[in-house]
Amino acid sequence: MMPWTTDFLLPAVLTLGFLQGLRWMRSPETAVRGNRLGAGCMALAVAFAVWRHGVFWLPQAWTALVLGAALGLALAHRVKTIQMPQLVALLNGFGGAASALVIAAMIPDLTPAAGPWSWLTAAAALSVGSATFSGSLVAAGKLQGYLAGRPLRFTGQNLLLRGLGALGLFLLAAAGVLQQPGWLFALTALALLYGLLLAMRVGGADMPVVISFLNSLSGIAAAISGLALQSPLAAGVGTLVGVAGLILTRLMCRAMNRNLAAVLAGFATADQERPGEAGGEPAAATRASDSDSDSAPLDASHIPALLQAARRVLIVPGYGMALSQAQQAVKNLMDALEAAGKEVKVAVHPVAGRMPGHMHVLLAEVGVGVDKLYDMAKINHEFAETDVVVAVGACDVINPAATTAKGTPISGMPILRAVDARAVIVCNLDEQPGYSGVANTLYQDPHVITCWGDAAQTVPELTRQFASVT
Amino acid sequence: MPTLVLFVFVVACALLGYRVIAAVPPLLHTPLMSGMNALSGITLLVALRALSHESSVTPLSMAAVVLATANVVGGFWVTERMLRMFQRPGKEEEGR
Numbered sequence: 001m002m003p004w005t006t007d008f009l010l011p012a013v014l015t016l017g018f019l020q021g022l023r024w025m026r027s028p029e030t031a032v033r034g035n036r037l038g039a040g041c042m043a044l045a046v047a048f049a050v051w052r053h054g055v056f057w058l059p060q061a062w063t064a065l066v067l068g069a070a071l072g073l074a075l076a077h078r079v080k081t082i083q084m085p086q087l088v089a090l091l092n093g094f095g096g097a098a099s100a101l102v103i104a105a106m107i108p109d110l111t112p113a114a115g116p117w118s119w120l121t122a123a124a125a126l127s128v129g130s131a132t133f134s135g136s137l138v139a140a141g142k143l144q145g146y147l148a149g150r151p152l153r154f155t156g157q158n159l160l161l162r163g164l165g166a167l168g169l170f171l172l173a174a175a176g177v178l179q180q181p182g183w184l185f186a187l188t189a190l191a192l193l194y195g196l197l198l199a200m201r202v203g204g205a206d207m208p209v210v211i212s213f214l215n216s217l218s219g220i221a222a223a224i225s226g227l228a229l230q231s232p233l234a235a236g237v238g239t240l241v242g243v244a245g246l247i248l249t250r251l252m253c254r255a256m257n258r259n260l261a262a263v264l265a266g267f268a269t270a271d272q273e274r275p276g277e278a279g280g281e282p283a284a285a286t287r288a289s290d291s292d293s294d295s296a297p298l299d300a301s302h303i304p305a306l307l308q309a310a311r312r313v314l315i316v317p318g319y320g321m322a323l324s325q326a327q328q329a330v331k332n333l334m335d336a337l338e339a340a341g342k343e344v345k346v347a348v349h350p351v352a353g354r355m356p357g358h359m360h361v362l363l364a365e366v367g368v369g370v371d372k373l374y375d376m377a378k379i380n381h382e383f384a385e386t387d388v389v390v391a392v393g394a395c396d397v398i399n400p401a402a403t404t405a406k407g408t409p410i411s412g413m414p415i416l417r418a419v420d421a422r423a424v425i426v427c428n429l430d431e432q433p434g435y436s437g438v439a440n441t442l443y444q445d446p447h448v449i450t451c452w453g454d455a456a457q458t459v460p461e462l463t464r465q466f467a468s469v470t
Numbered sequence: 471m472p473t474l475v476l477f478v479f480v481v482a483c484a485l486l487g488y489r490v491i492a493a494v495p496p497l498l499h500t501p502l503m504s505g506m507n508a509l510s511g512i513t514l515l516v517a518l519r520a521l522s523h524e525s526s527v528t529p530l531s532m533a534a535v536v537l538a539t540a541n542v543v544g545g546f547w548v549t550e551r552m553l554r555m556f557q558r559p560g561k562e563e564e565g566r
Contacts, residue, residue: 008475018509019486025494025502028556035505035553039546042508046542049515053522061521064532068539075540076548081555087548088503091541095510098538102513105520105530117473215503218510223480229516232476236483237512243487244506248499350496357499364555375496 010048011233017041018237022244028370045233081365082322085354089140089211095218095241096132099125099225100188106229112179120176121228123184127168127191129221135195136214142204143354149204157201164194198264204354205396205435208252209263211355216245248356255350255376257412297446298423303462304469306423306449310387313337314379315346316416317359320393320429326455327366330392333463334368340470346372347379347416349397376416383420390462391418391426392455395434398424401441409436424448427458501552508545514538 018041024034055061079087103125110122141147168190175183202210219241226234253260298306307313315330334344346368352359360373383389391398398418402410418424419442426443430452433439442448451458494502517538520531 012479015483019490022487022490022494022502022505025498025505027495028498028553031498031501032550032553032557035501035546035549038505038508039550042511042542042546045512046514046518049518053519055518055522058521060528060532061518061535064521064535065539068536069543071536072540072542072544073547076544076551079548081552084500084504084548084552087544088500088507091504091507091545092510094537094541095507095513098511098513098517098534098541101530101534101537102517102520105517105526105528105534106523108525108527109523212503215506215510219506222510222513225513225516227476227480229519230473230476231516231519232479234512234516235476235480237509239480239483240487240491241506241510243484244491244502247488247491248503251496251499348496353500355500356503357496357501360497361500361552361555364552370497370556373497 006048006052008232011231011236014041014045014233015236015240018240022240081361082325083144084358084361085207085211086140086143088355089136089143089214092211092214092218093133093136093140096129096136096214096221098129099218099221099238100129100133102225103129103228104184104188107181107184110179110181114179116176116179118228119179120172121224123172123175123187125221125224125228126184127172127187128217128224130188130191131195131198132214132217132221133195134192135199135210136218138196138199139202139207139210139214142199142202143207151203152200157197161194161197164190164197168194202263203435205351206256206258206263207354208351208356208358209249209256209258209260212245212248212252213260213264214245216242216249219243219245252351252356255414257410257414298449300449300451302423303425303449304465306388306425307337307462307466308340308469310337310342310423312343312382312386312388313345314383314386314389314418314421315344316389316391316394316398316418317346317348317363318352318392318394318397318428318434319354320395321455322353322359322362322393324393324429324455326392326427326459327362327368329456329459329463331363331366331368333390333459333466334372336463336466340466344372345374345379345382347374347376347383349376349394349416352394352397376414380417383417386421387423389418389421389424390459391424391428392459393428395428395440396436396438397434398442399434399436399438399440401438404441405438408438410438418442419445422447425462426450427455427462428452429454498553498556501549501556504545504552505549506545508542508549511538511541511545514542 021034021038024030171187219238223238348359400419402413402415517534520526
């Protein structure tokens with residue numbers, strides 16, 4: 001009875017605990033509880049493993065556990081919200097590496113008697129884990145600025161990667177059939193190189209997709225190592241992580257109108273063929289500027305009057321806001337506008353930050369209430385009834401060229417329809433295009449006012465100008 | 471556990487997980503990902519087992535334990551930190 005309880009019942013119960021924790025992630029009120037339930041389940045699982053495998057009196061085990069906990073705490077406690085993407089990328093890498101290392105440590109146990117299944121799963125866990133590790137380190141390095149954010153391209157890159165992929169599959173099969181550790185070592189080296197090359201050629205703007213994908217891979221690596229070593233809990237929980245990563249990857253791809261293969265290939269979207277409906281409503285984008293023919297072009301001198309007269313204001317934050325650390329300034333502007341009785345909401349594009357949900361965290365940190373944050377799908381129809389849009393460090397996500405122009409890297413990407421608002425104040429650093437490299441046609445629009453400069457200065461200036469007229 | 475049962479278990483996790491995780495709002499996607507970092511530290515279980523095996527290579531399994539523990543502890547802690555930020559305005563009602 002005992003083995004049945006510990007081998008099946010306990011993993012099943014703990015998995016349900018993890019699932020309940022994730023269910024509580026549905027709302028910010030219950031999410032803290034959900035996270036703690038997850039931590040509790042994990043603590044139970046680890047305590048049980050320590051007892052079960054008899055490592056309680058093993059100094060190596062405690063040394064490693066204490067070292068790991070210290071490392072985790074040091075990383076998690078100091079990280080700033082703007083650095084969250086690189087932390088997640090780094091931890092993705094740790095996850096992949098841990099799965100690969102476990103398998104590597106168990107290679108002496110892998111005799112030909114272990115059977116092709118064990119060899120195949122071991123080989124798969126090794127390769128996925130290794131590729132996740134090297135790819136994540138490159139992604140984290142790019143995000144942290146240790147590596148250039150530009151995609152690295154060279155001729156023959158596609159051919160090389162395809163060749164390496166094919167070679168990897170061959171080695172995987174060879175490891176399963178021939179069952180010699182040598183194949184596993186070769187496979188590991190190849191996977192490390194593959195992850196490295198793949199991540200090197202992905203650009204900064206595609207990071208939300210890449211981090212989500214690597215998140216998924218780190219879970220898949222854990223799941224396969226669980227399968228290889230017959231641990232139901234590792235297999236099940238690893239699968240949960242894999243699924244979550246895939247859901248987010250798909251979401252991010254959709255928000256950028258890209259497919260995963262194209263992102264990993266480092267293509268600009270223009271290179272891929274796209275269904276015709278991408279530029280479906282080009283007329284809508286020019287509508288606002290045409291119908292507003294009664295007013296002369298707006299300029300900076302109109303700002304105080306515009307803000308004073310406005311009833312509904314929408315803030316559109318972009319990654320530029322995070323770069324200039326203007327979150328507090330934005331919050332102050334929101335407070336000032338609200339104090340004057342205006343309705344203020346924040347419209348968040350799914351890829352406004354460097355990872356899914358990044359912008360929400362950045363704004364929550366400075367105390368912007370979660371009830372003020374609206375996702376693109378919920379808020380986009382409200383732009384037409386908005387008096388003033390204040391875009392802070394956001395370029396590509398409000399660029400009407402995404403719907404009007406064809407064949408650009410952002411064509412077909414869903415955008416926040418700031419162009420529909422009665423007036424738009426753009427607080428961006430300069431006139432340069434966003435990460436996509438596509439010039440923003442919004443800047444030429446007569447109902448758009450551009451305030452070039454560091455948002456940490458230009459946004460407080462807006463607040464001052466508004467205060468001067470109230 | 472027989473491999474077949476293990477497979478069924480994994481598929482069940484994938485299906486249930488999809489339903490539950492797809493319902494997490496974009497607002498909480500960053501904490502979701504860091505929480506997933508913590509969960510991917512589940513490899514710690516197999517790493518501890520590897521450490522207990524005499525035939526396994528100790529430095530490698532120790533390194534696996536270190537990294538997986540860093541994921542678990544770091545992942546849960548940073549998620550906790552972030553989720554508290556989301557709770558702050560509603561709870562304390564700091565006047566504006």
